[in-house]
Amino acid sequence: MVGKQIFIILFISILLGSITNFVSPNKIPFIGEYRELSSGDGPVIPPSASEGDPPFIAIDVAEMEFSLKNTVFIDARDYEEFICATIPGSINIPFEYLPEENVAEFVDSSLSYMSKETPIIIFCSGEECDLSLHMARNMQDFGYTNLSIFFGGSREWENFELEMERGEGCVE
């Protein structure tokens, strides 16, 4: 009796959950592909970081966000570096080549005018590169509210043997 009732409740819930996740614009893969990654002491934080900067995240958090496919990754390096190896699906906004005028407009259009609340992770190559930090500070000024900085960058991503996207036309 009780077992049958529990089965009915679970059956209805699983049915509704499945249907909703098929039709919802916010659907997620039924099976996650999270990996157990340890970043040792947590996120890499540069000495130049200051209070008010967006949060710095470690490799495990970056990979988790990547698996959820709910976050936009921005590669702040030059196009030549971006095309050779980047986190799959990343958008390239080279910080050093931002136009001198209408920077906010340029960034907004590069992101297809997506919502300013969209979760965004900014990275560059690694600890020696602070383009991600500068890009994040600028984007904060432009009104983006859900930013994180993955300061370990593409090198840490590659060191953990995570998938990299390599474009044609890479000149090493």
Place this chain on the structure above:
Amino acid sequence: MRRIIDNDFITLIFRVVVGAIFIYASYYKIIEPAVFAKGIWFYHMVPGNLINLLAVFLPWIELVCGVALIIGWQYRGTVILVNLMMIMFMIALGSAVYRGISIDCGCFQAAQASDSSAMNSLLWDVGIITMSIQLCLSKSKKWMLDK
């Protein structure tokens, strides 16, 4: 004591309160499954390939249980499921407190790294499970769809 536990009004009030909390708690999780999956991930207690399954189905179990509790449908099974979920939530929160993980509850919004203590949420859970245990023990059958 038995008369208090079996009291029709107390049982009805606890059904409505616990049911409403479960319905409310399910809302954001259904709307934003990715955010809820992130919340589960932060606890580091669930194997990676089960996180999304839990994020998709658990909120619906909460919602269906909440509604079933209030209208008194499939009642015994619902009450047992509610108690099992409460025990599961308390183990998760207790574990976070024990391991010193700075995380907020994730009960009604996304769990994330936070300075606020999971201890407060744990205390709330004690209150809710007290009500759901009463529902488990009560023999009241009044104002229910189940006969």
